[in-house]
Amino acid sequence: MSENGSSLFRRATGQNDRKTVTFGDAAAVQSLPLWSALSLAALVLFWWAATRTWGFPAEFRAATKADFAANGERFTQAKMLVQCNGAPADVCDESMYTQWLSPRSFPSPPDTWSGFKMLWTDGYKGVTLLTHAGTSLWRVLRGMFWGCLIGIPVGMAMGLSSRLRGIFDTIVELFRPIPPLAILPLFIIWFGLGDPSSVKLLIFASVWIMIIAARAGVRTVNLSKVRAAYSLGASKWQVLRRVILPNALPELFTGIRVALGVSWGTLVAAELTGTGVGLGTMIFQAKNFFLLDVVVVGTATIAIIGVLMDMLMRIVEARLIPWRGKG
Amino acid sequence: MKDLKVAGIDMVYAVPKGSPVHALSDVSFDLEAGRLLTLLGPSGCGKTTLLNILAGFLAPTGGTVTLGDDLITGPGQERGMVFQQGALFEWLNVEQNVAFGPKMNGADKAETKEKVEDLLRTVGLQGFGDKRIYELSGGMQQRVALARCLANDPDVILMDEPLGALDALTREKMQGLILDLWKDTGKTIVLVTHSVEEALYLGDRLFVMAPRPGRIERDYELPFARTGLEVEPRALKASPEFIDKREEILSLIWEMEEEIMGHEG
Numbered sequence: 001m002s003e004n005g006s007s008l009f010r011r012a013t014g015q016n017d018r019k020t021v022t023f024g025d026a027a028a029v030q031s032l033p034l035w036s037a038l039s040l041a042a043l044v045l046f047w048w049a050a051t052r053t054w055g056f057p058a059e060f061r062a063a064t065k066a067d068f069a070a071n072g073e074r075f076t077q078a079k080m081l082v083q084c085n086g087a088p089a090d091v092c093d094e095s096m097y098t099q100w101l102s103p104r105s106f107p108s109p110p111d112t113w114s115g116f117k118m119l120w121t122d123g124y125k126g127v128t129l130l131t132h133a134g135t136s137l138w139r140v141l142r143g144m145f146w147g148c149l150i151g152i153p154v155g156m157a158m159g160l161s162s163r164l165r166g167i168f169d170t171i172v173e174l175f176r177p178i179p180p181l182a183i184l185p186l187f188i189i190w191f192g193l194g195d196p197s198s199v200k201l202l203i204f205a206s207v208w209i210m211i212i213a214a215r216a217g218v219r220t221v222n223l224s225k226v227r228a229a230y231s232l233g234a235s236k237w238q239v240l241r242r243v244i245l246p247n248a249l250p251e252l253f254t255g256i257r258v259a260l261g262v263s264w265g266t267l268v269a270a271e272l273t274g275t276g277v278g279l280g281t282m283i284f285q286a287k288n289f290f291l292l293d294v295v296v297v298g299t300a301t302i303a304i305i306g307v308l309m310d311m312l313m314r315i316v317e318a319r320l321i322p323w324r325g326k327g
Numbered sequence: 328m329k330d331l332k333v334a335g336i337d338m339v340y341a342v343p344k345g346s347p348v349h350a351l352s353d354v355s356f357d358l359e360a361g362r363l364l365t366l367l368g369p370s371g372c373g374k375t376t377l378l379n380i381l382a383g384f385l386a387p388t389g390g391t392v393t394l395g396d397d398l399i400t401g402p403g404q405e406r407g408m409v410f411q412q413g414a415l416f417e418w419l420n421v422e423q424n425v426a427f428g429p430k431m432n433g434a435d436k437a438e439t440k441e442k443v444e445d446l447l448r449t450v451g452l453q454g455f456g457d458k459r460i461y462e463l464s465g466g467m468q469q470r471v472a473l474a475r476c477l478a479n480d481p482d483v484i485l486m487d488e489p490l491g492a493l494d495a496l497t498r499e500k501m502q503g504l505i506l507d508l509w510k511d512t513g514k515t516i517v518l519v520t521h522s523v524e525e526a527l528y529l530g531d532r533l534f535v536m537a538p539r540p541g542r543i544e545r546d547y548e549l550p551f552a553r554t555g556l557e558v559e560p561r562a563l564k565a566s567p568e569f570i571d572k573r574e575e576i577l578s579l580i581w582e583m584e585e586e587i588m589g590h591e592g
Contacts (some may be wrong), residue, residue, distance in 0.1 A: 021355050225413070230402040232427050242427075
């Protein structure tokens with residue numbers, strides 16, 4: 001076996017082929033796209049295999065398929081099982097097939113796909129998936145907006161003045177550990193169900209994170225930069241606006257990313273209490289009627305939006321603060 | 328041009344637990360406009376403290392600093408500062424860094440642009456205006472720092488170990504640049520350094536400072552900075568006069584170091 005061709009890991013590290021110390025060189029470790037694709041494929045394959053029926057008599061399978069084709073209907077695993085349960089015992093019964101996950105606990109890929117199409121065009125309770133997702137996202141953005149608008153000035157003030165730090169420190173440290181969902185009952189009593197309380201809950205979820213990020217960002221400023229600015233004729237306001245604020249941008253950005261993640265998670269949970277429209281509400285109501293395809297599509301939408309938001313933030317970050325981690 | 332007058336500066340730092348530290352004791356000197364003063368001494372001699380007082384970043388516990396007729400009470404743009412490193416603004420490009428001072432003063436944009444281009448040419452960075460700070464080497468970053476400081480046309484330039492973080496070769500090149508700038512602009516420069524050779528080569532006047540309490544131990548008038556403008560730097564640094572002075576100052580500093588060790592041992 002040749003030394004170089006022996007593993008995928010070595011080939012992927014390219015210019016590091018001449019390194020003799022590879023195990024422990026943690027900085028050189030990177031996520032290999034090929035392996036990511038493989039693991040994703042394995043996950044889908046497992047899903048397909050676990051929800052599929054195995055061992056159905058071939059004739060029965062062919063007959064049902066032809067039956068559905070004749071009616072102009074899509075052939076799905078779930079429909080085939082219904083067919084089977086209604087068929088005479090000698091044609092088909094439960095002892096003839098195995099299935100690891102029944103449609104009552106998890107929908108198969110084709111069922112999920114048809115569920116998605118249904119949600120996309122007709123929607124759930126007359127509200128399309130896009131509207132549900134958009135409503136949830138809009139709530140998160142409004143919560144983040146107010147969270148930043150309140151949190152960043154307060155955090156910066158705490159970073160700039162010992163007195164203000166003293167005043168706000170106890171409050172921040174006391175409220176920060178409270179899980180947003182624990183305060184939700186109070187918010188519902190005060191503000192009612194739906195938008196008013198859910199957006200205020202999101203402000204509560206993000207504001208502490210933004211305060212801490214802004215406080216940390218202010219602290220990263222090098223005294224030399226501040227002194228240089230004053231020596232160049234800057235006023236206090238100009239030092240704040242032209243030095244301390246841009247210098248804090250990397251930390252603020254980290255804060256926004258963390259707060260977005262937390263807000264998104266909090267929101268969906270908050271919507272479970274019923275807000276009419278929203279991914280969380282959709283999932284929870286569908287659960288009551290055992291519409292598992294709706295539940296799964298809703299959950300997947302949450303995951304995908306989460307990933308997309310993070311990707312977007314990375315792109316914006318690379319544009320806005322290219323100096324991060326350099327020099 | 329304005330003379331710098333330092334009269335009876337005392338600087339005592341209160342220490343939370345322990346006796347107060349006497350960083351500077353009765354430091355007095357006059358520096359005529361257009362001189363290049365270098366400050367040299369073992370650590371703890373208060374040379375950076377003195378520079379920070381001149382810049383107005385620290386208020387002395389006693390004594391006064393005046394520039395021309397003006398008493399120094401805080402930072403001001405008639406005294407520019409060049410730091411060792413980390414004082415450039417990473418979020419701005421080279422041009423914007425240099426233009427920072429004029430912009431803070433609300434200067435005319437077109438005029439500033441012209442001035443910035445001029446300054447970049449002076450420090451050898453023409454064509455680098457739109458580069459980001461992190462894209463530059465350490466030496467180039469210090470060139471930007473010099474240009475940024477000059478943009479406000481200060482009377483005095485204060486330099487806190489400006490070449491301390493550079494490699495030996497870059498350092499020599501930058502020493503040449505500082506001498507050229509000094510000659511061309513006629514500015515008063517006060518430069519703190521750890522390197523005896525650098526202090527001798529650049530200093531038209533040199534203070535060797537001593538610690539505990541921080542004070543001026545020797546005040547040298549030096550010929551090298553002025554000749555250094557015409558003579559090849561390596562030849563100057565290898566000349567007998569230069570080497571004699573270097574050894575003299577080195578042994579002076581060594582004596583101080585030994586005294587400090589005696590105190591601590």
